[in-house]
Amino acid sequence: xxxxxLEQVKISIRVEIPYLWTAGKYLARLYNEIKENERFVANxxxxxxxxxFPPRIVCGRCHVRASxxxxxxxxxxxxxxxxxxxxxxxDPSTGKPRPEPYPHAVIVLDGGGLxxxxxxxxxxxxxxxxxxxxPVFKPKSERVGHxxxxxxxxxxxx
Amino acid sequence: xxxxxxxxxxxxxxxQKSRPDVRESELVYEVVEKLLTETGLRFTDDGTGIDAxxxxxxxxxxxVTISSWPIADVTGGHLRPEEKVAEDGIFAAYYAFIxxxxxxxxxxxxxxxxxxxxxxxxxxxxxxxxxxxxxxxGLDYTMCAALQAKRYMYKYGITExxxxxxxxxxxxxxxxxxNAQEPAELEIGDVLSSRPLAYPIRYLDKKPxxxxxxxxxxxxxxKAKKLTDRPVWIExxxxxxxxxYIGDRELGDCENLIKAAKSxxxxxxxxxxxxxxxxxxxxxxxxxxxxxxxxxxxLCDKGRGGTLIESGATALDGxxxxxPSGGLLSGVPTNVAGLSRVAEAVIQLxxxxxxxxxxxxxxxxxxxxxxxGQLQCVMVLGI
Numbered sequence: 001x002x003x004x005x006l007e008q009v010k011i012s013i014r015v016e017i018p019y020l021w022t023a024g025k026y027l028a029r030l031y032n033e034i035k036e037n038e039r040f041v042a043n044x045x046x047x048x049x050x051x052x053f054p055p056r057i058v059c060g061r062c063h064v065r066a067s068x069x070x071x072x073x074x075x076x077x078x079x080x081x082x083x084x085x086x087x088x089x090x091d092p093s094t095g096k097p098r099p100e101p102y103p104h105a106v107i108v109l110d111g112g113g114l115x116x117x118x119x120x121x122x123x124x125x126x127x128x129x130x131x132x133x134x135p136v137f138k139p140k141s142e143r144v145g146h147x148x149x150x151x152x153x154x155x156x157x158x
Numbered sequence: 159x160x161x162x163x164x165x166x167x168x169x170x171x172x173x174q175k176s177r178p179d180v181r182e183s184e185l186v187y188e189v190v191e192k193l194l195t196e197t198g199l200r201f202t203d204d205g206t207g208i209d210a211x212x213x214x215x216x217x218x219x220x221x222v223t224i225s226s227w228p229i230a231d232v233t234g235g236h237l238r239p240e241e242k243v244a245e246d247g248i249f250a251a252y253y254a255f256i257x258x259x260x261x262x263x264x265x266x267x268x269x270x271x272x273x274x275x276x277x278x279x280x281x282x283x284x285x286x287x288x289x290x291x292x293x294x295x296g297l298d299y300t301m302c303a304a305l306q307a308k309r310y311m312y313k314y315g316i317t318e319x320x321x322x323x324x325x326x327x328x329x330x331x332x333x334x335x336x337n338a339q340e341p342a343e344l345e346i347g348d349v350l351s352s353r354p355l356a357y358p359i360r361y362l363d364k365k366p367x368x369x370x371x372x373x374x375x376x377x378x379x380x381k382a383k384k385l386t387d388r389p390v391w392i393e394x395x396x397x398x399x400x401x402x403y404i405g406d407r408e409l410g411d412c413e414n415l416i417k418a419a420k421s422x423x424x425x426x427x428x429x430x431x432x433x434x435x436x437x438x439x440x441x442x443x444x445x446x447x448x449x450x451x452x453x454x455x456x457l458c459d460k461g462r463g464g465t466l467i468e469s470g471a472t473a474l475d476g477x478x479x480x481x482p483s484g485g486l487l488s489g490v491p492t493n494v495a496g497l498s499r500v501a502e503a504v505i506q507l508x509x510x511x512x513x514x515x516x517x518x519x520x521x522x523x524x525x526x527x528x529x530x531g532q533l534q535c536v537m538v539l540g541i
Contacts, residue, residue: 013289017218018277018278019277020276022180024179026184057183057231061236063200063234
């Protein structure tokens with residue numbers, strides 16, 4: 001008997017799970033500084049002296065508790081590495097897609113510490129490793145205490 | 159086994175309903191730092207310290223895939239071996255045990271953590287069910303546990319009062335455990351009058367929401383003896399899985415736990431667990447589970463778990479104390495649950511149980527994962 005091919009069955013469901021994370025005391029300090037003072041702060045490894053940014057409890061290389069000494073970094077920095085993203089990616093904090101293309105960069109903050117963020121400049125001809133940038137913060141009334149309080153880093157001529 | 163593997167130190171946080179003051183790495187470092195201080199060990203690459211880490215956490219619970227990366231710094235995972243299991247912490251201990259048995263490492267750190275307070279237990283559990291069949295029915299583990307409890311009661315005449323006795327016993331034991339989250343002096347009536355969740359399970363029949371972490375260090379015999387004068391040896395381990403669909407299982411019995419226990423007993427050379435093992439720390443997320451699991455572990459015949467607790471044998475001062483720590487019903491997070499059972503067994507065998515100390519030279523820890531104890535693991539420990 002010839003078997004009739006079965007219709008494929010597809011199930012579409014949306015999984016929504018709410019989370020309420022806590023930042024812990026180290027990240028909370030950075031986030032408060034971003035929100036209140038447009039400043040970046042880091043802690044340090046007491047053994048190797050490495051700057052821990054974002055700040056954290058332990059230096060993963062030396063396996064020792066970070067010191068209680070806090071330092072300020074930036075706000076300006078230098079682009080160490082970058083890419084240009086040509087597809088739209090949902091921003092999990094807003095649920096909205098980010099307009100593409102946009103550069104995503106690794107920036108060495110003045111004084112040390114790496115931050116990953118967006119660049120304002122989208123022209124590939126004008127992007128280069130070593131370019132100097134500074135953060136553009138949202139107005140204080142819109143800041144919530146999070147890296148998204150920074151819109152992007154813009155090019156500065158020095 | 160040619161050479162024994164020992165647990166040399168254990169640490170637990172105090173279990174609490176919510177720990178908004180710490181993120182996962184800070185929570186886990188509370189227990190890791192205790193172990194480093196107690197043992198003097200450091201993370202090293204030259205065979206003189208901790209060689210590797212096995213961690214237990216869950217992507218869905220933590221809301222991040224590869225949930226071990228945020229704790230890599232504190233578990234020594236930076237440019238070093240770190241592996242994660244996502245079922246229950248007892249399987250992390252099992253994995254570390256096997257790593258050392260294989261000859262690959264001498265000293266391994268094991269951790270488990272979960273902050274249940276940061277999301278919804280019901281939704282996380284729901285996402286473990288078949289997405290094209292059961293998930294859209296809104297199932298969670300409490301509903302499945304209720305089905306198992308009802309089947310167990312129907313099949314063997316187990317009563318709600320007998321289940322309530324587990325809550326009363328364990329929360330009373332928890333009064334003697336400084337790490338316990340919700341110790342209480344209750345009457346059976348308090349349990350039976352707590353609000354219903356899913357018949358026949360009531361609010362007090364279920365483990366409360368909990369945040370916390372547990373960690374321990376396992377070492378090869380020669381090193382274990384140098385690290386502590388009271389090593390606790392892992393003498394036997396066994397695990398057994400069950401069918402994915404609840405309908406495929408006979409919920410009134412726990413054949414998988416029976417098989418896991420048999421396997422652990424064979425390895426440990428145990429023929430009569432009730433006589434040979436002095437203390438049991440087991441995973442009762444719901445009150446009926448302690449009764450059913452005592453049957454599965456061979457402490458009584460099938461259907462006699464209710465009579466066993468009524469006899470007083472499983473009380474703190476009974477012949478075979480079950481959950482002197484206060485068990486999971488007193489509040490221990492999922493994933494941490496089984497590892498904390500191992501930790502409590504070690505505490506008993508090291509004589510560090512304080513007011514909850516019982517007399518034992520062998521102990522049993524049991525962990526599980528999945529609805530109605532779908533995956534079971536049994537570990538026999540001794541001194």
